[in-house]
Amino acid sequence: MTHKELWTEFCSKKNIDINTPYEAWGFGSTEEDMDKLSELVLEGKKFGTASSYDEYVMEDALDALPKIGDYSVILNSQDEAVCVIRTYDVYVRAFGDVPPFHAYAEGEGDRSLQYWREVHETFFMDCLGENKMQFSWESRVVCEKFCVEYIPGKEIADEELLFAEPTMNFAKEIAAYRQEMLDAGSSFDGCFSMKRMPDIQEYVDYCIGWANPRRKADEHGAWGNVLLVIRKSDMKMVGCMQVHNVLTERMKKYTGHVGYSVRPSERRKGYAKKMLAKALDFLSSFGFEEVYVSCLPENEASRKTILANNGEFVETVFVKEDNVTLEKYRIRL
Structure with missing residues (x-):
């Protein structure tokens, strides 16, 4: 043809x-x-x-x-x-x-x-x-x-998710996502410093700097990437992820390699499962053979997302400085 x-x-x-x-x-x-x-x-x-x-x-x-x-x-x-x-x-x-x-x-x-x-x-x-x-x-x-x-002869799902690093091309979507999370009182898991940065240019620049491979890991030892999750059919930002390839001691002990959130109005549509799967595939490019992810014990949706991506329960840990208990899971790549 x-x-x-x-x-x-x-x-x-x-x-x-x-x-x-x-x-x-x-x-x-x-x-x-x-x-x-x-x-x-x-x-x-x-x-x-x-x-x-x-x-x-x-x-x-x-x-x-x-x-x-x-x-x-x-x-x-x-x-x-x-x-x-x-x-x-x-x-x-x-x-x-x-x-x-x-x-x-x-x-x-x-x-x-x-x-x-x-x-x-x-x-x-x-x-x-x-x-x-x-x-x-x-x-x-x-x-x-x-x-x-x-693709000739092949169906492509309308609900396909696209993944991109933060740029000002997505400024309006980032701002709308941030406002909806604030309005719903949601925790900004996987959003890096979005909650404390109403200036979208500042937030984008901060994310770009954090992912710059020529930057040394920060004073805490962290290094990673923020990924925007965009629904292809309407280019709406439906989720956000932090994917860490260099972990702080705190991350190693408690939170792990991946943090993620889904926009309140877009939850219960299976997006989190697809998001975590993409994060795991991305982390495999760094040579990881296993990845750690955590969730709150009462967060049944997050637990199901982790288990759906072959998560294996490791232990329950208590983060003293945050006064919070987490369930820690391992996913073998």
Whole structure:
């Protein structure tokens, strides 16, 4: 199927204006890469890609930068159209500041930041070298996240969840989520410092800094990532997670690797189970073989979420400084 044929079929079935702009292209620079990477997209493992911002500048092509809402038809090595994707987040970072969740989103190798850096350092050196530009860890990278909109012959669930790091692209949703949590008197589990930061720009910058791989773990020893959980059908933020890959002593003893919350109006829809599953898969890219998660003994919903992800009860612990009792679970990856 050609890209025009697939686009026509997609527009017809999804009631999209056929005149909506789109690009047709393939991932990678070799036929082998194009087939391998397009297959990762179809499998759901690849939902991110990166390009050189400095190359756009050099070519005076900033108008061509990827934008939220852009459609693309993905091609394999034979120029056959395999799916339609839509960009849902774009940001620019220095190469050395690209966070581990983006590396995970690209879906390649073991999905680790180390693997991503090794592969993309060579890639960007070649790209910039063609324009006689020098590559460094300060070279700027366009990080893009996308969702699959259409695969011929396959149904895609409307309630699919998208995952993204905090950026100002989601400022309105973060603010609405925060307000609903406050109105409901909910605890901000997995939200980092959202409760104490009404300034969304401050909160986003704080989250970006916390996930920056060039930042040393803070004075408590913590290092991790905040993930926004976005419902694809209406782009509403339905949940938030903290995923820790470096734990403080307190986390090791009590709270564990993952904290999460679901928006009060969106609870009891199975989102928490899917969120924790994604967090566990992300943590596997760091090489963890087991992960620890905790919940309050009276929180039956959270307990069910943990057990549904193969959690094994370890012990009940008492956090003296918070005067709270927690149930601690282990999940083997």
